[in-house]
Amino acid sequence: MPPHLIVINADREYVPGAADPNGRFYARAVITRLDGRPVYKNFVMYQIEEGAKFDELQDALGDAEVRARTAINDGFPDF
Structure with missing residues (x-):
């Protein structure tokens, strides 16, 4: 797998x-x-x-990480 950097940003809905x-x-x-x-x-x-x-910040961060790693593993699919 090529070397990738994943940057995750979380926010809270208003x-x-x-x-x-x-x-x-x-x-x-x-x-x-x-x-x-x-x-x-x-x-x-x-x-x-x-x-x-x-509800928890860590859950949102984990979700984004999983989705990013899936995109890498799947070859960056078009959405």
Whole structure:
């Protein structure tokens, strides 16, 4: 497997009218190559869009990691 770097960013959804902190967590990921070459076709990064929402931050981060590793293993499928 080529050397990849996975960067995961999590956020909390905003629930209008609810006291802070509010909402559940969701995460997205960006995959790049450590050597700077294109990851997929001529793209230097491959983005994994936000996924399901979770009550716990760690669950959202784990979900994004699994989806990113699946994309790598599947050869970066078109969505």
